[in-house]
Amino acid sequence: MIKILVAKPGMDSHDRGAVVLCHAFRDAGMEAIYTGLWQTPEMIVSAAIQEDVDVIAVSMMDGNVLAIFSDIIEGLKKKCVTNIAVMGGGIIPENIRPKLSEMGISGFFGPGTPMEDIVNHIKSKVKKSS
């Protein structure tokens, strides 16, 4: 079963999307864990390692997307984790997407994205029977 950590970093309190995502993942036969609000990148990384997830799905409606993702990627590197895919959704500015892609982050699902697109994307990134 694919295991996903749905993460809300920092001070972004817009959590409607994150909650809806958790439901959609469970409906698609995946296991979804929600971090809750007010999580620093370090807290997200350690939760992901403890829970042994396949994916960190980061939902960001505001904040410095580049800074948060850089910290998460750095945190994973420090712990020598290579088997967790990091994805982003919410408001991910166009101008920083190339940089994020270089860092290995995928997704960039904006408002109104059909849930099945997100589920299919995860399935394509995580080769595991769900």
Add this chain to the structure above:
Amino acid sequence: MSEVESKEDLLIVQSWMEKPRVLETKCGIPVKEYYTPDDVNGANYDAEIGNPGEFPYTRGIHPNMYRGKIWTRRVFCGVGTPEYTNKKLKYQLSHGQSGIIITPDIPTNHGGVDPDHPIARGFAAIQGAPIHCIQDTDQTFADIDLGHVSVAFQWNNMSALVTQACFIASAQKRGYDVAKLRGSIINEPLHSYFSNISAPQEDIDLQLKISTDITEYCTRHMPLWHPQVLNGYDMSQTGIVAHQELAFTLALARAYIGEALKRDLDIDSFANRIMLVFTSDMDFFEQVAKFRAARRIWAKMMRDEFSAKDKKTWRAFITTHTDGSSLTAQQPVNNIVRITLEVLAAALGGVQSMDPCGYDEGHCIPSFESALTSLNIQNIVAYETGIVNTADPLGGSYYLEHLTNEIEKKAREYLQEIEDHGGIVNGIKTGWVRQEVEKAQLQREKEKREKKRIVVGVNELVVPKDAEVSIPITRDTWLDTRAEQDLVEIFRKFKASRDTEKVKEGLKLVRRDALEGKNLMPSTIEAVKAKATMSETLGVIRQAYGMPWDPFGMVNAPSWWEI
């Protein structure tokens, strides 16, 4: 009968025969085919409507309305470093903006923490102005004449205490008489429990106490300042509808006014300075009716419930931010049309000031381009349409008067429901308010999904991104890459340059007053003059009230601050 052959033909037939899908307003008032005098039957003009400038002020708070003064035109500002905000403010003021409105960045507003706090990482300087110390207000307002512009601070929570103290201290340093400063501060922490935006360990009763401190201080020392803006707007953005927005706002009024009265303030000394902020959304007539109903209920509440004698207290002073949640990330050019209609509804509703969203809502905070557009939407409505030439031009419309009555009725019923749950503070503590918000959220999502409400470009008439009409969406790269780092460096330099002993002396005053239960504004002003920061000042207050220094439980008091 012609045969429909292709999908395109079918679409053409459908749009030719198209009818409205929902025959009720957004808050559920059924709409009839047409309205006649019978629908406003029994309405006593003098008692229920009245001339503009007369009780119950349904038609406006002044007899001449915009002939006397066009509404104050503002556009949200504040991002990056204080110097950057200052540059943007000057740009807007030089393009016909008649007042300043500053929105705080998230660490300031939601947490009341400094930009170097670990939870602030990635959020400082991004979507609002960081104001944490006296240097920030010095720089934000540099070269701006505070004697001739009103400043609206969108600060909700305990952070309002420190920011307003910084503003006062900066102004005094520049020689301004505090009694002559014009502006407002939201200073309304309760509504933030609707949308999760208060720091997790922030205490509701302490927030209420500090909010009342600000109101009391301003009432006694800043007669031209609006010490509180009851925030229907932010609540509306959670998905609640017009009559709920109205009822919750009035429930807030009861809570805050009740607290202020306990301080022996006369109702007529402060309630006339409390403002109301509402959304203006896309349900055009319902919104116009809402503004009119709001004035009528407020007037009756102040006169009959709180025994206010001064006519100024009976008049609801309303400001409007247009509806962010009605705007779409898709086809942002369409948002200009939406904002225009929302501005028009607010103007026809007779509001005193406006600060519309930018068309780039959903992508970033307003850029220079979108801020200028939002300013000019207001200027065009004000200068080119002629609607400012008479008060309440839609007054007397059978439909509008009927809607105004219905919204008042629904709001009163809902206000009773809130009271039945023990009032708003209790409703927040028990979780009932949260349940109501969640119900509304799900309802709005369902309406969109089932296309009961059409949003062009989102659930109907969707076009691929490359077929969108292009319009500049400008995110300053500096904001996405360096702004936060720059801000933290400036802030650390400021802290390093201080005389720690002096800071301690200032903070000790705050601690003394907090322990004695005194009004915290005077000592906070002294503390920020001694260069104390927001995290430090609020930390000292929290500790004095037996709470942890840090509302996120992540950092301790600085080593030089002995407990």
